[in-house]
Amino acid sequence: MFEPIKCTLTIDLSLIRANYRILSAMANQAILGAVVKANCYGLGAVKIATALYQEGCRDFFVATLDEAIELQESLGNNIAVTSNKLISNSTNIFVLSGVSNTDAKDFDQYKLIPVLNNLAQLQIWNQLASNKNTKLPAILHFNTGMHRLGIPHEEIEIIQQNPNLLNGLELLYIMSHLSTSTDADHIYNRQQLEKLKNYRQYFPEIKVSLANSSSIFLGADYHYDLIRPGAALYGINPTPRQPNPMQHVVSLTAPIIQLQSVLTGNAISYDMTFITKRDTIIATLPIGYADGYPRALSNRGKVYIAGHSAPIVGTISMDLMVVDVTDIPSEQIFLGQQVEIIGDYYTIDQLAEDAGTIAYEILTRLGKRYHRIYKTD
Incomplete structure (x- = not known):
C-alpha cells in the first residue's frame, strides 16, 4: 500500500x-x-x-x-x-x-x-x-x-x-x-x-x-x-550566472507509481528514443507535459531521490515520465517513494536551463493537477 x-x-x-x-x-x-x-x-x-x-x-x-x-x-x-x-x-x-x-x-x-x-x-x-x-x-x-x-x-x-x-x-x-x-x-x-x-x-x-x-x-x-x-x-534567481540571493520557495515532488526491471536492449516510452544499454531498473512517475513539465527534458533531465540523482529516460508523455533508478540504493526505491522534481537539489533555475528555457516559463506552466500545500512557517 x-x-x-x-x-x-x-x-x-x-x-x-x-x-x-x-x-x-x-x-x-x-x-x-x-x-x-x-x-x-x-x-x-x-x-x-x-x-x-x-x-x-x-x-x-x-x-x-x-x-x-x-x-x-x-x-x-x-x-x-x-x-x-x-x-x-x-x-x-x-x-x-x-x-x-x-x-x-x-x-x-x-x-x-x-x-x-x-x-x-x-x-x-x-x-x-x-x-x-x-x-x-x-x-x-x-x-x-x-x-x-x-x-x-x-x-x-x-x-x-x-x-x-x-x-x-x-x-x-x-x-x-x-x-x-x-x-x-x-x-x-x-x-x-x-x-x-x-x-x-x-x-x-x-x-x-x-x-x-x-x-x-x-x-x-x-x-x-x-x-x-x-x-x-x-525564488527565481534575479542575478543569473551568480549565486541566487533569494530563498527557494517552491518544491515539487512526485511518487513512484511503478517499478520495473528491464533487460538490455529494450525501448523505453514513445518512439524508442531510449534503448537500455544494461539491465535497468526504471521507475514511473505520474507527471508529464500536461502538468507543465517540459517535454524538452526527455532523455536529458533528472530528478533526485533521497539526494541521489536519477536521469529521465525515454520520451516524457502527457501524464507520465520514466527515470532510471538502477544506481539508487535499493532501500530508497519503493512504490510511493517521493521523488524531488524541483527543490534544493534541482532548483527551478537549473531545471529551466536544462530545458533550454527560463524559470518564468516553468513556473507559469505548472498545471492544476498538483496537490498544493502553502506553508506559512
Missing part, C-alpha cells in the same frame, strides 16, 4: 515574505510593490498577495483586468480581519495592459489603476475623468527601448506639448521597463536609464517606477520611487 497517486507542489509563503524583506532592505527609500500577474507566475495570486500584504506590501501589479478584479475581490475577503482588528483594504492594484473603451467603467467601479501605454488609452481615461468631473489615478508607461508596451517617443512629445491632455489624471508614476536587466554589464541598461531621465525632465513632479527584480541589483540609480519585483519574490 502506498500514498495516493498525486504530485505535490509546495509553496512556502514564509520564504516569499522573507524574499520581500530581502528586497525591501535593498530598496532604500523606494516603495516595494509586487508583480502578481499570471496568478503569481502560476503559484496562486490570492494566497501570495495576502501574505505579501501582511508583510506590508500595498502595491500590486497584474497583467489584465480580469486578474485585477479577482485580486481586488479576494484581497478584500482575505485581509479584512488581521489580529482580530478590522483593517481597510488600502491597496493599489495596477493593470499593466492598460484600459480600453469597453472596460474603462470597470476600472472605475473596482477602483483599479491603469498603466497607460499609448495616447489612445490616455484619452480614454481622461475622457472618463471628464465625464465624472474628477481626477482618476494612472501610471504613464514610457517606452525607453523595450518596444513592447509603452508610450512611444512621438506621443510623449505630443503629451509634453499639450499638458491639458493630463488634466483629468492623478498621475501617480511614470514607469518604464528594462530590456536587459538580467545582464548587469549590458550597456542598454544605462541607455534606457538615460532616456527615462530625459523624458522625466518634462514631468519633474511625478514619481518614477523602473526597477523590476533584476533591476534592483543594478544599483540605486535604477530604484527611483516604486520597485516592481516579481520573479525574485518567487
